[in-house]
Amino acid sequence: MNNAQSLWSVRQVIGQGGLPKLQIETPWSEAEIYLHGAHVTHFQKKGENPILFLSGSSQFQEGKAIRGGIPLIFPWFGAKAGGPNHGIGRTNRWELIRVRTTLEGGVILRFLFPKNVNAPGFPPFEAEYEVEVGESVGLRLMFRNASNQELTLEDCLHTYFQVGAIQQVAIRGLQGTEYSDNLDGDKRKKETSESIVIGSEVDRIYLNTRETVEIQDASLKRVIRIEKEASASTVVWNPWINKSKATSDFGDEEYLQMVCIESGNVAENRRTLAPGDRVSTVVKISTTAL
Ligand code: TA6
Numbered sequence: 001m002n003n004a005q006s007l008w009s010v011r012q013v014i015g016q017g018g019l020p021k022l023q024i025e026t027p028w029s030e031a032e033i034y035l036h037g038a039h040v041t042h043f044q045k046k047g048e049n050p051i052l053f054l055s056g057s058s059q060f061q062e063g064k065a066i067r068g069g070i071p072l073i074f075p076w077f078g079a080k081a082g083g084p085n086h087g088i089g090r091t092n093r094w095e096l097i098r099v100r101t102t103l104e105g106g107v108i109l110r111f112l113f114p115k116n117v118n119a120p121g122f123p124p125f126e127a128e129y130e131v132e133v134g135e136s137v138g139l140r141l142m143f144r145n146a147s148n149q150e151l152t153l154e155d156c157l158h159t160y161f162q163v164g165a166i167q168q169v170a171i172r173g174l175q176g177t178e179y180s181d182n183l184d185g186d187k188r189k190k191e192t193s194e195s196i197v198i199g200s201e202v203d204r205i206y207l208n209t210r211e212t213v214e215i216q217d218a219s220l221k222r223v224i225r226i227e228k229e230a231s232a233s234t235v236v237w238n239p240w241i242n243k244s245k246a247t248s249d250f251g252d253e254e255y256l257q258m259v260c261i262e263s264g265n266v267a268e269n270r271r272t273l274a275p276g277d278r279v280s281t282v283v284k285i286s287t288t289a290l
Helices: 240-246
Strands: 009-014 020-025 029-034 039-045 095-101 107-112 125-133 137-145 151-153 155-157 160-162 169-172 178-181 187-190 202-207 213-217 222-229 233-238 258-265 271-273 278-289
Touching: 020 107, 029 125, 039 137, 137 151, 137 155, 137 271, 155 278, 169 258, 213 258, 222 258, 258 278, 271 278
Parallel strands: none
Antiparallel strands: 009 020, 020 029, 029 039, 095 107, 107 125, 125 137, 137 278, 151 271, 155 258, 160 258, 169 213, 178 187, 178 202, 202 233, 213 222, 222 278, 233 258
């Protein structure tokens, strides 16, 4: 499929594990999205390094999460008795329902979460997801409470970013915010650093922050900007050595080339929707030279 006016193209091919994959080309960039989890696994601007990390050890099979790219997390974040870690969004096949051109000549793809999949303990809800591919990547995760009772849910775009060397990366934009430290009994702590440098395992939920976060990568000589709307939580995660070795779908050394900067509404930032209400989470990922 392509559109003469806008020079973009979208092709469906057979991806890893025999899963259907969309290959997107635009005048500025290329991207790949698996229908499985509506999972963006690749985004790269022409002449630059890939922006998203994808593990060389990732599984590609129904019911399993792809390791890397942009996993969709809802309606719960983390562990839940009776359900998979991080919810049901990333382990089900979504349907591509619309493709349209942007004013700039890029392309927006819209996906529908399967309506026959229910989350244990949650009233019925609908989810749709838009991915805009152009000079940057735009993400919009949308929910509607399709029940006649209140719906309280967490959501998160669990994005894995590619970096040159993690010890040469500075993460900026979180100074002055509070975080819950998953490695220290979820203790609440204050972020005092203007630039966060990662030299060990980090697993933090920054709360009540709507700020833009930047990944300053001295090795790849670029800045990745993560802007967000309607997102009050930012999660920062790097598994470091021991957790990498203990994770079968993650290479032992891959922690050196990645960091997760995740945008959503989790923990005390979870949101409650009245019957029929709608809510979105919006993220824009862009890069500039350093
Ligand atoms: O976002 C950080 C986190 O919650 C970590 O605690 C770690 O579990 C990570 O997500 C990956 O979870 P997954 O279920 O994808 O292995």
